[in-house]
Amino acid sequence: MESKTLTPVQVEALLKRIYKVPIMESLSMNIIGLEEGVCIATVPRQAKWDGIYQTFHGGILGTIADSITCFAILTKLGADANVATTDFNIRFLRPCHTNVTCIARVIRAGRTLSLAEAEITNEEGQIVALAQVSYMNIKPLS
Secondary structure, three states: OOOOOHHHHHHHHHHHHHHHOHHHHHOEEEEEEEEEEEEEEEEEHHHHHHHOOOOEEEHHHHHHHHHHHHHHHHHOOOOOOEEEEEEEEEEEEEOOOOOOEEEEEEEEEOOEEEEEEEEOOOOOEEEEEEEEEEEEEEOOOO
């Protein structure tokens, strides 16, 4: 994967960290773009993740937004940074019956708190959901 703003070493370190996260495999998430402050991923819709109305379950869309915004934050703080979600808000705009693309952008990367936003679109390019997520930088457990 090429990046205009990250070095090949940074991209490799980020992808190594990202693909170690179990939810990546569970949801078949695929990172298709990494830039400083941006992470882009695709996720296939699978019927086993449907909600009551046979659409992409909102909780799964929320998990996608939370994960991809975290990875966007890592592009600013470094692949070894330890962050935890502290606040999460998502607005669902329409039902989703297709695969999705999630574009996450860092709003602010700070020493203690960071904020990112995610836009999830369907295959027609329509916005399905918008999210904002805050993260706290944490020290690793000893």
